[in-house]
Amino acid sequence: MLGPGLLLKQRFGPFFMTQALGAFNDNVFRFALMFTLTFTAADRLTLDINILMNLAAGLFILPFFLFSGIAGQLADKYEKSLIIRRIKLLELLIMLVALAAFTLQVWWLLLALVFLMGAQSALFGPVKYALLPQHLAEDELVSGNALVSMGTFVAILLGTLLGGLLAGWAGEATWIIGVAVLVFALLGVLTSLGVPRAPAGDPELVLNWNIYSQTRRVLLYARSSRSVYLAILAISWFWFMGSGYLTQFPNFTRSVLHADESVATLLLTLFSLGVGGGALLCGFWSRGRIELGMVPLGALGMAVFSWDLYRQAMAFPLPESGEVLRDLSTFLQVGGVRLAMDLMLAGVSGGLFIVPLYSLIQKKTPVQYRAQVIAALNVLNSLAMVLSAVIGILLLGVVGISLPLFFACYGLTALMVALLGMRLARDPLLRFLIYLLSHSFYRVRHRGLEHIPESGGALVVANHVSYVDALLLAGACHRPLRFVIDKDIHDLPVLKRFLQLAGTVPISSERIDRQNLQQAFAAIGDALQRGELVFIFPEGRLTTDGEMHDFKKGVERILAQYPVPVIPMALRGLWGSWFSRANGRAFRKWPRRFWSRVEVVAGPALPAEQATAERLQQVVAELRGDWR
Structure with a gap:
């Protein structure tokens, strides 16, 4: 889930606003102070302004060296929403002092407060990212991190811009800056009240x-x-x-x-x-x-x-x-x-x-x-x-x-x-590139992919409709697939190097190349024993009429020697595409269905003893339905 749906959830929305307001206020305060020191107070300072700018930057970063280790302990030992609220109260207290310092124009105190703002940011950092896996489902974690990263950078940008503008608007009336940062800190406290509980990771931890x-x-x-x-x-x-x-x-x-x-x-x-x-x-x-x-x-x-x-x-x-x-x-x-x-x-x-x-x-x-x-x-x-x-x-x-x-x-x-x-990350890179390529041709919908196990060896089978079937299946699955493909296709000069990198297994029929067939079965067995997913098209060839051909017995031969679960999958909506053999040979007709809708559907795994060729063909046909 990405976007407004997740932002509106109680378990994420208040936390997102709290962390974004924190990053925003950090930068409003720092940049308003730096602009004020540069353009308003420079003549009254005894230290060179360039030294002051670098000093301010160093004072903000230094607490991350000093206090991150302790902050990590606190976030692991105590309930995290309580820590967040206390950190936001600390920010509010710092901004109260900042209001007084801006009003009285006590510049050295404001520089000291930069250090304290860095300290509260250092305390917040470990809680911020340790809390997300406790409030988000596993399939929401990447989206949650994406939103947090987006919110952080936008907040930094807006805080930087507003800090400069506030310094210009305030002029000599620097108390205006103090009021602004105090209000933003108060908003952060209020949003933190909505952050739900997140239990301690290790309540028995002894603090060092x-x-x-x-x-x-x-x-x-x-x-x-x-x-x-x-x-x-x-x-x-x-x-x-x-x-x-x-x-x-x-x-x-x-x-x-x-x-x-x-x-x-x-x-x-x-x-x-x-x-x-x-x-x-x-x-x-x-x-x-x-x-x-x-x-x-x-x-x-x-x-x-x-x-x-x-x-x-x-x-x-x-x-x-x-x-x-x-x-x-x-x-x-x-x-x-x-x-x-x-x-x-x-x-x-x-x-x-x-x-x-x-x-x-x-x-x-x-x-x-x-x-x-x-x-x-x-x-x-x-x-x-x-x-x-x-x-x-x-x-x-x-x-x-x-x-x-x-x-x-x-x-x-x-x-x-x-x-x-x-x-x-060669395999993840290849898989992601395949996903981008295949999903550039079609609007692909995935269903039932939760049936693919997170680990362990398994055989995957599907119907064979077009020349992009393997790309669509490889792009859909979250684990690498070792494809078993026809040796003649594997050895094509334009494809061979890429297919070798992808780990495909070339296979020939027994009457054409018996030795290759034996090598292919050995490679399949090695992959399954290493806990990999091996994919085959049991039909052995592309459909010429949109209907499924009989599944060959090779799948039973593999399972007899290597009894692993079999995951049936079906491709829907590809018949009639430019990559299929509808209305003649593939690639010979004008492409009319660019960006059309197709589906990749997976069903529950079948145990090896039930996965006969006939049974697998029946299950894949049911998954495909009438949509060819």
Whole structure:
């Protein structure tokens, strides 16, 4: 479930609003303070304004290093909705002090409050992601993470924009800012009252208040699972890259694009909305399951659009003599549209990248220390952002490279992450690409896929209607399918390499190639014993009239040697398509049914002893019905 349906649920809606208001108010407060320090109070401060800006950024990040380990313990030991309400009350108290500080213009106190806001955000982080698996069903987890990611980035964007506007509106009347952040904190307290209970993961946990040893402990928890640890490192890399982008936007806009604040605001908006849009797109494509195939595709997208951003920036026209900084309209007229699209699509790619990884961490981590693993993620994210700032200083300040080349360097890291992801997640990537390809031809509806077991070996059978049957079935199933296909098709030069990567099993009839048939049965047996799903078309050939042909006895031979459950599936609505043999040979007629509706239907598994060829044909025919 994605969109308004989930947002309107009591178990998700109040939590979503609470976390979004928290991210929003954090950024309203920080950016209103930074703009005020820059434009209103700069003359009254004894410290250089550039040092103050970096000090404020550091004060907000520092608590994530210091307190994330302790925050993870608290989230695992105590009931989570109670922790959320207490954290929101802490935010309200901080904003009350902020109102007084803004009114009296006590700037050093406001900087101290930046540290406290970072501390309450550090406390909230582990609860935020540890709570979702307790309130959402497994098939809602990806959608929930997508909405949270979207809400977070939109809230950050809106908070950043409103913070700047508030500073301008308030001028010397800085108490207006204090009133605004206090109101937003109060709204957060009110929405937190609706968050339902989420039991403690480990009520018997003994708290360790030693910051160093507890941080070290949560980092060790994070390394206990290889897949979880790799996901944590990947998310931290994303924040490394995203922080590098966001930090350089203002200077990039002024010194490279020769444009004013309106252009910087547009670029920031497009990038943030792109991440949010990518998160929602991930939720839509995931269909309630974790699609790790999106991860390398997201990293590849960030690499490609970073490279194009570099090329566009290097070729961006210089201003004419005497021309002031370009406004938004002029920027778009001189070629800024493609550059802006590069930034937005890089953000979309980032959204596709992070949502499956967050979902994987939540699903694969035991509930007893889930929050502490997420605390380790927050520590490494903070470290990645600090590292990004240090590298930015070295590359731009010491080495002296240009800002376009800086973005290209960061894009190169994305390419390396993409290549590593393709290696580690080859099967999920192939399956997701197959899903995108097959679902580009048709509007595919899935029914009964819950009958496919989460683990263990099984045989899958279906009717054979068209040349895209395998693509539709592979795209529909949430587990990889090892297809058994005709050897002549497998050996076609244009398909052979891809089919080998997909792990297909080529098979010939006994009278044509007896040795190949024996090798195929051995490969099928090995796959079933390893707990894989093996798929065959028992008819052995495409239908020529839309009706099912007799199922061959090969399926019984497999089950006699390897007795595994058999999952019957049916394809509906493909007869008459361009890929079928209706009205002559496939591919020879004009395609008339692009984007038409088809169905993939699965039935309950049959035990091996009941799965005769005749029985399977009867079950598949019943699943198909009259819709060919």
